[in-house]
Amino acid sequence: MVPILHGLAAGVLFIASSAVCLADTTSHSDAASIQRGAYLAKAADCTACHTAPGGLPFAGGLPIKSPVGTIYSTNITPSLSAGIGGYSEAEFDRAIRQGIRRDGANLYPAMPYTSYQLLSDADVHDLYNYFHYGVAPVNVASHPTSLPFPMNIRMSMKVWNLLFFSGHRFTPDPHQSAEWNRGAYLVNGAAHCDTCHTPRGFLMQELSGQTMAGSQVGSWYAPNVTSDPVSGIGSWSQQDIAHYLKTGILLGNARAAGNMGEAVEHSFQYLTQADLEAIATYVHTIPAVHDPAATQSRFSYGAPSIELATLRGENPIRSFTGPSPTGAELFSANCASCHEAFGQGSKDGYYPSLFHNSVTAEANPSNLIATILFGVNRTTAAGQAYMPGFGGKATDPNQLDNHEIASLANYVFAQYGRAGIVVSEDDVVMVRQGGPSSPLVLLARIGMGVGAVVVILLILFFSFRPVRRSQA
């Protein structure tokens, strides 16, 4: 099971097999436009949801774990029978920027049309050309999605759209530089950063005044990336931001894993230096949102330390797995061979230090738990950065149970990061299952009984929050 980013585009762009053939598949093609479209598709990270691991590009079929059932991403290749080959440009535009598929049904906002609405006409045209002439058709329908009632009622989306969907195109700010405006266009449009980084309100709308202030995304936590020097990334230079997006690494600060690792791997590393710098220029000015509880930047916690003296000579040589290992014992046996005895990482930086590391100093413990469970697997031009998961998948060679992971995480927080963060076994259960769970299907059915449309909306949006764990 591989959950993904925009929880939901599932079953969404399904195309009737009676699609009208294109009159001429080549005359509309324009090499430069296709190339621009390919670049935009990278910037928009379409592949994150629409290409399954080991599958053909954009053929869909990625299983998405959601609290209301498994949904499968759609085939967006130009196949007439299985993909979007039958879409006119206007129909394509309507799907991308309004969230309405060819048959008139609404898409769920896991397909980030609320961000893509900002795209320019020219960019939508290029994307259309790319997906029609630059992508190889795959005539295999992706796995059909079958969600339980009432999740299959798409009409409710029309009400939500009335409330929260503006339909505005991007409007440049004349007081800002062209570079800043380019960055704003990319960050809020194609790259849809806010989809993960902005917390949501009661109806799962993005909260105004909290833009990019940090939010739980399935198993992982997308942290505060506003310009606040303590709570956000205000301590990073524009160069730092661009470097991080290109490589997934800012030494002594942070590494990209989970959804962000995939965004670097599939999207940001391919952007031009100019676009990365434009993004950095804009991100650097995102209004600071300060967490009053935060007194210290998450990049500055911790120091090298070791507790081996508490271990050696204490434990016998066992012919069974010790039933109640200490955090220090688990760290020594599972972590220290790569992260080194003092948690300092390797000299070449391949293995990160565990202090001065955003993961071990975030108030929300999800990223540390998720990293232990699911590991890291991020490939960039510099090669693969890999850490094995310790039991997030049933096939992982080493399986730690919830108690062991909680002990280990508590030890790492106390020893190398933000002391005082306490991880419970329930926290591990939550991350292991893919994020906070809720009895929403049941509530929705009750809600239907009393005609509570609002509840349905809540359900739909809460359920389809962007959820993507690390790829298998």
Added chain:
Amino acid sequence: MASSYSADVVIVGTGAVGCTVAEQALDAGLSVLMLEAGPWVERWQIVENFRNLPPALKGGGHFDAPYPPKPWAPHLETYTEAVAAEYLQLEGPDALAYRQGYVRYAGGATWHWAGICWRLTPDDMRLKSLYGVGRDWAFDYHTLEPFYTRAEYSMGVCGPSDPALQWPPIRSKPYPMGRLPLGPGEQRLTDAAAKIGLLNIPTAQARNSGVSYHDRPPCCGNNNCFPVCPIGAKYDAATVLPRIVAKGGVILPNAVVYRVETGEKNIVQAVHFFDPEKTSHRVTGRAFVIACNGIETPKLLLLSRDDRNKNGVANSSDQVGRNMMDQAKIVTISTFAEPLWTGVGPVQGSSIMQTSQGKFRSEYAGVQIRMENAARSGIGGMAALQKGLVGKALDAEIRRLSACTGQITLEHETLPSPINRLTLSDKKDWLGLNKPNIYYDVGDYVRRSVQKFSVPTVKRLLSELGATDSQIATQFTHSDHIMGGCIMGADPSNSVVDPDCRAHDHENLFLPGGGAMTTGGSGNSTLTMVALAMKASDALVAQLKAG
């Protein structure tokens, strides 16, 4: 889905061979039940066991020390001579050369293997027809080659892409991963060997080189392959156990199989095991696989003698337990004028293999020549302490011994000989089962090689390397490559299993692994064992699918 006591395929043993068959059978839709004599212990505990060992047990070949045996599943503890002699009974002129190390834990002896994945060469499989010694295999290299490839992709083997450095360079697919670089000591050896016309080549090894494979991380050079890879970068069968469970296989640890039960037409009906309370249980199935490596498998067959099989199960040929082979090892320890600095990277990373081939094999044994790449700091540290040194003098001596000493190992091909025989000892183990007894003589074929070829060659090599002092062992030791006890052949009158590792005497009993190997060559045996497990799996699956 297998129940506790029945499955389509019942597999005894959870090492590399058992796990290979299990996964192939599960992938084919068959139910699988695995019975493991020893406990199932998590890697982190074994790593901690290793780190909690006293220094004297961390180095020097005590690879079993972090795996204390259960009373019901004794293996060879090497703490002391007396303890080592406790379970395995040995006799013959080279008895100590068969004191094999293996682990009766879920995951088996690959827990502490080096990960070396040499293939046999075409000539290794035709000793009788080419050189008039030993036996010919029932099939040729080209029959085995596809199974070698599957074994390499199943385990995740890294190796060179340059055919000049491949062994042998007859391959249908490239290695799944590129080779690992050589450490400085092995590079020195490579250069010295070249000066006397010998080619030291990078080892094909089941270890992740720079990338992940099967959810395991790349090797980061802990140099701890013996006795446990702390991060699982090296393939060991323990890394496969969760995958087998995820696919629906059932693994029962602490279940000591002591009897194979036959029925009409000599078809195997069940196996019987003792649990730790000494209670017996009966397990039925459609096909049975005994994958307990070359000592425990023949021991179990001999223990299972019944009215139909008075010499033991699968033993109408009287070959069960005979032809016990290993690579007879001669160890050399030397001091060098210049630092070698072994210890960078995995514990073994290269070998001279060309010395295993040649017309001389009609007269004496071929040999693999290898510089061990294990860090010498542990051994050097103990030696320096024993000299009574302290302070800076101690530091300097540890450094000198770590850098300027080295071990070169000679591993000789032994021939299958019926006199090298495993039988049941009168002595009983904790459960009351007969202990194995082995007579072992490396044979004149090997002794002539030492005299005329292998030791003279290594002396030239040591001289080229600048050795100032060398101790060349005069006694053979074991390589832990247990082969031959269920020897394969086309003729049921002089072999135990057919070319699919199926017992000649029992159509639903498979005995894949080292025991089935007809000859062993000079290379490490595991890859061939897993390739044979692949071949046996295909036959087993086809047989059960056919009904």
